[in-house]
Amino acid sequence: MKDAFGAPQSLLVLGGTSEIGLATARRLIARRTRTVCLAGRPSPALERAAAELRELGADVRTVPFDALDSASHEEVLCKIFTEGDIDMVLLAFGVLGDQARDEEEPLSAVRVAQTNYTGAVSAGLVCAGALQAQGHGSLVVLSAAAGERARRADFIYGSSKAGLDVFAQGLGDALHGTGVHVMV
Ligand SMILES: NC(=O)c1ccc[n+]([C@@H]2O[C@H](COP(=O)([O-])OP(=O)(O)OC[C@H]3O[C@@H](n4cnc5c(N)ncnc54)[C@H](OP(=O)(O)O)[C@@H]3O)[C@@H](O)[C@H]2O)c1
Structure with missing residues (x-):
């Protein structure tokens, strides 16, 4: 449950090595967040990130998660929720790609589209369902300015973020009144 000041006590970061995700986690831990789950592709960087957050006083674990393996999402993510409520899910994974290549x-x-859009x-949807089942929580989705308007330099990445934007906005509308909030 969020505490009396509205700060989440538990955080799930999808894309557990994301710089923005980890900067957010550090801020939230400084404010009161006590448990953090870093979901990401297994790597020394993921374990290093967990160790750094533990040093700040949080109870941190890592869970293997691959955005490209959509078929696994229900099992992997629902299991995290069965182990305790999650107040905030931060959807932070994404790839920029290489436009020319x-x-x-x-x-x-x-691969860019599947990671950023269909993976999300x-x-x-799995996290929204789990948040709805527990009756509270927030889903925070990191989009990008590149999704607002097509640009020559990054329209493949941008189009994936445009799709993500509309999806997340619509999901927020769909969850209106359930106690679950979506922020893009
Ligand atoms: N940084 C910016 O200026 C900026 C601006 C606008 C929007 N954004 C968006 O904000 C989000 C976070 O940005 P960031 O700068 O923090 O990114 P980042 O540091 O490059 O991290 C990207 C994250 O995505 C993960 N990821 C990539 N492919 C994955 C996959 N198949 N399965 C699971 N995880 C995968 C990476 O995991 P690995 O460690 O396994 O690679 C990493 O944790 C991204 O969606 C990005 O598009 C960033």
Whole structure:
């Protein structure tokens, strides 16, 4: 449960090595967040991030999570919620891609789209359902200015973020009145 000041006591970061995700986690721990779950592709960087947050006094664990493996999201993410309420889910994973290469190699472009958009759709829906089942919580989605208007330099990445934006806004509308909030 959020405490009396509205600060989340438990945080789930999807994309557990994300710089923005970790900066947010550090801020929240300084304010009262006590438990943090870093979900991400297993790596020394993920374990280092967990160790750094533990030094700030939080109870931190890591969970293997791959945005590209949508079929696994229900099992992986629902299990996290069965182990305790999550007050805030921060959807922080994403890839910028390489616009020039992605234009040359369509499958590489698809990887950007699948990570940033379809991966977020499946993970977002699973987390929204779990938050709704517990009756409270927030889903915070990191989009990008690149999604607001197509730009020559990054329209593949931008289009994935545009899709993410509309999805997350609509999900927020769908959850209106449930006690679950979505912030883009
Ligand atoms: N930084 C900016 O200026 C900026 C501006 C606008 C929007 N954003 C958006 O904000 C979000 C966070 O940005 P950031 O700068 O913190 O990013 P970052 O430091 O580059 O971190 C990206 C995260 O995404 C994870 N990721 C990539 N592919 C994944 C996959 N298949 N499965 C699971 N995790 C995966 C990475 O995990 P690994 O460690 O496994 O690679 C990493 O944790 C991104 O969505 C980004 O598009 C950032």
